[in-house]
Amino acid sequence: QVHVADSGGRLVQAGDSLTLSCIVSGRTFSSRAMGWFRQAPGKEVEFVASINGIGSSTAYSEFVKGRFTISRDNAKNTVPLQMMSLKPEDTAVYYCAARRWPDLSRLPGDFRTWGQGTQVTVSS
Numbered sequence: 001q002v003h004v005a006d007s008g009g010r011l012v013q014a015g016d017s018l019t020l021s022c023i024v025s026g027r028t029f030s031s032r033a034m035g036w037f038r039q040a041p042g043k044e045v046e047f048v049a050s051i052n053g054i055g056s057s058t059a060y061s062e063f064v065k066g067r068f069t070i071s072r073d074n075a076k077n078t079v080p081l082q083m084m085s086l087k088p089e090d091t092a093v094y095y096c097a098a099r100r101w102p103d104l105s106r107l108p109g110d111f112r113t114w115g116q117g118t119q120v121t122v123s124s
Contacts, residue, residue: 002026002113006096009118016086020118022079022096030054030074033099035111036081038092038120045108048094049081053102061106064090086122093117 008020020036035050049070050059058070069082079096095118097111105111 002028002032002098004096004098004113004115006094006115006118009094009120011121011123012086014087014122014124016122017082017084018086018120019083020081020094020096020120022081022115024077024079024096024098026077029077031102033102033104034070034072034079035097035099035105036068036070036079036094037097037108037111038090038094039117040092043092045095046092047106047108050104050106051079052104057104059104059106083120086120088122088124091120091122093119 003025006022031053033052036048037045039045047061051070055072067085072079096115098113099111
């Protein structure tokens, strides 16, 4: 059984950098694509970034491309999300999620196991 734990969110100022952490339990980590999603108040869950099982391919939303970087360490079962040049519109609850298959995806419905979420607030 897979368990996802995300953390690291906090209040920052516009222009700051922040790295979110995600650690996944289970022996099948390298066979699972991972994703980061976010949900702002009153809005639907939005794709942020995804990485395939072996870490050779990534995808980003147009809103974060060039500012955010997703990576993974299959020896440590971690998937950090590095965020730079944060903007007030990046304010949201951020979720790390694990897919059952190794191919990356942008669709929330393709990810089976989700973390509890971590709040990122960017002040102007």
